[in-house]
Amino acid sequence: MLLAKTSRQVPPRTYNARVTHALGLDEKIKVTGGAVLNGEVGVLGAKNAVLKEMVAMLMAPGVHRLTNVPGILDVSIMGQVLDHIGASCEFEGHTLIVEVPDDLNPEAPLELVRAMRASIIVLGPLLARTGRARVAFPGGDDLGSRPIDWHLDSLRQMGAEFTLEHGVLTGRVDGRLQGAALDLEFPSVGATENTILAAVLADGETIINNAAREPEIQDLADQLNAMGARIDGAGTHTITIDGVRELHPVDHHVIGDRLEAGTYAVAGAITGGEVTVRNCDPANLRMELRKLEEAGCEVERGQDSFVIAGPKRAKAVDFATLPFPGFHTDMQPQMVALLASAEGTSIVTENLYDSRFRYIGELARMGADVTTEWQHAVVRGVPTLSGCPVLAFDIRAGAALVLAGLAADGFTTVSDVSHIDRGYEDFVGKLASLGAQIERLAG
Ligand code: UD1
Numbered sequence: 001m002l003l004a005k006t007s008r009q010v011p012p013r014t015y016n017a018r019v020t021h022a023l024g025l026d027e028k029i030k031v032t033g034g035a036v037l038n039g040e041v042g043v044l045g046a047k048n049a050v051l052k053e054m055v056a057m058l059m060a061p062g063v064h065r066l067t068n069v070p071g072i073l074d075v076s077i078m079g080q081v082l083d084h085i086g087a088s089c090e091f092e093g094h095t096l097i098v099e100v101p102d103d104l105n106p107e108a109p110l111e112l113v114r115a116m117r118a119s120i121i122v123l124g125p126l127l128a129r130t131g132r133a134r135v136a137f138p139g140g141d142d143l144g145s146r147p148i149d150w151h152l153d154s155l156r157q158m159g160a161e162f163t164l165e166h167g168v169l170t171g172r173v174d175g176r177l178q179g180a181a182l183d184l185e186f187p188s189v190g191a192t193e194n195t196i197l198a199a200v201l202a203d204g205e206t207i208i209n210n211a212a213r214e215p216e217i218q219d220l221a222d223q224l225n226a227m228g229a230r231i232d233g234a235g236t237h238t239i240t241i242d243g244v245r246e247l248h249p250v251d252h253h254v255i256g257d258r259l260e261a262g263t264y265a266v267a268g269a270i271t272g273g274e275v276t277v278r279n280c281d282p283a284n285l286r287m288e289l290r291k292l293e294e295a296g297c298e299v300e301r302g303q304d305s306f307v308i309a310g311p312k313r314a315k316a317v318d319f320a321t322l323p324f325p326g327f328h329t330d331m332q333p334q335m336v337a338l339l340a341s342a343e344g345t346s347i348v349t350e351n352l353y354d355s356r357f358r359y360i361g362e363l364a365r366m367g368a369d370v371t372t373e374w375q376h377a378v379v380r381g382v383p384t385l386s387g388c389p390v391l392a393f394d395i396r397a398g399a400a401l402v403l404a405g406l407a408a409d410g411f412t413t414v415s416d417v418s419h420i421d422r423g424y425e426d427f428v429g430k431l432a433s434l435g436a437q438i439e440r441l442a443g
Helices: 012-022 047-059 073-085 110-115 117-130 149-157 189-199 215-226 258-270 282-294 329-339 360-365 395-407 427-433
Strands: 028-032 038-042 062-067 088-092 095-100 132-136 161-165 168-172 181-183 205-209 230-232 238-242 251-253 274-278 298-301 305-309 345-349 369-373 376-380 389-391 411-415 437-441
Touching: 028 395, 028 427, 038 427, 047 062, 047 073, 047 095, 047 117, 047 189, 047 215, 047 258, 073 088, 073 095, 073 110, 073 117, 110 117, 110 132, 117 132, 117 149, 117 168, 117 189, 149 161, 149 181, 149 189, 189 205, 189 215, 189 238, 215 230, 215 251, 258 274, 258 282, 258 305, 258 329, 258 395, 258 427, 282 298, 282 305, 282 329, 329 345, 329 360, 329 376, 329 395, 360 369, 360 389, 360 395, 395 411, 395 427, 427 437
Parallel strands: 038 274, 062 251, 181 205, 389 411
Antiparallel strands: 028 411, 028 437, 062 095, 088 095, 132 168, 161 168, 205 238, 230 238, 274 305, 298 305, 345 376, 369 376
C-alpha cells in the first residue's frame, strides 16, 4: 500500500493502532461535561459503504478512484487487504486511488480478518475473478459470534465449494460462478453484498430474495452498475443481477455516513444544543431521527443535511433495532446514552447482536440505571450521569461513552480509543468545533 500522500487523513500511527491497543498504550479521550453543542458539522463517506466499494474495485483491472473516503482505521486495514491481494492504494486527501492488476493473489490472511471482520467480503469477488479464495475464517468479534453461513450458502448455490482446514476457508469454483435464485434466511447486509459481488461476473441471472435494503448496498450497486454491472432492485427486498463478462474501472463518490451523522445528532440532543449535520440524506436516518423527535428533539430535514435541536431533558422512548429502514443497531448505544439521563423509563430491544449491551456496564459506572435481560434493556433515566474513567469495547460503544461524557457531571476519560478511530475521522476535533470540552490524551 502506498502511503506517500496519506499523512493528514490517515495518520501513520493508525496502522499500529491494533498493536498499540494490545500493548495497552492506547490513547484516551477526556471530555468535560456541561458544554452545550452548537454549530455545523460535515460527515464523510460511510464506513460501511467504502469498505465494500474498495473490494468492488478488485472486480476490474485498471485504475479506480473513490472520493469522500474517510480517514479511519478500518479503511487503512482494508487498504492492507487490497495490498495483500495485489492492488496498490494511494490517498490524496479524501480520494483513494486504487490500481488493480490483471492477476490477483486470492488470499486474506488471519491478522487482517482478525483486525477487521468485514475483510471476508473479498470471498465473493475473489471467487468470481480467480475461481479461488483462501480467507481466514472469521471468529466472533466485539459484538458476538457473527457467523458467515448465509454468505457461504449463497456462494455454494452459485457453484462454489468450500473446505475449512486449520482455520482457513478455501473456496473454489470450476469455470464461472452460475447465477441462481436465492432466498436469504434474513436480510443480512454482508451476505447480500457478498452475493451481489459474486453475481455481477457470474454466468446468467441471480435473484436475491429477502435482500438487505441498506442505503450503503444501493451505493455499492450504483458503483458496480457504473462499472458495467447489471444490478436491478438494490434498495428493495428483491435484487436481480444479470451477470456480465467483464467490468471496467470508474470514479465513485461514497454516500455520506448516516452513523457518523446520527452520532453528531445525539451530541446535539444530549447537550440541549442545536447542531446542523451536513453531507447526509436524513431519509437514510429516518427511524433514528423519528425516535429522537419522540425523545423531545426538534428536527428540520433538508436534502442532504438536517438540523437537530435538543430538549432541556430528553423523554423516555422505546425502540427495537432492525434492518433498514428500522432503527440501526449501530445507533443503539448512542441512543441509550441519551436515554440514560432522560425523564422516564425506556425499553430497548437489540435484535441483531448478542453482545451489543456490553458497554452498559461502563455506562453504569457513570451512574446509569440500566437492567439487561437477554436482548432487552430497561433504561431508567437518572437526572445526570457522573463522569469517570470508562472503556470503549467497540466503535459505537466508544462513541456513546464520549456522548454520555458530554452531558455528565465532571470529566470522563474513555480508554481504548482505537475502537473509535475505526469508524470516525477526527471525532475529537469535530466535537470540539461544536463547542465540546474534549481532548485526546496519550495512553
Ligand atoms: C453490517 C455492518 C455493521 C452493522 C450490520 C447490521 C459493515 C462493515 N458492517 O455488518 O456495522 O451492524 O451490517 O446493520 O457493513 N448473520 C448470520 N449469518 C450470516 C450473516 C449474518 O447469522 O451469514 C447474522 C449476524 O450474526 C447478525 C445478523 O445476521 O446477527 C445481521 O448481520 P449482517 O446484516 O450480515 O451484518 P454485517 O454485514 O456483518
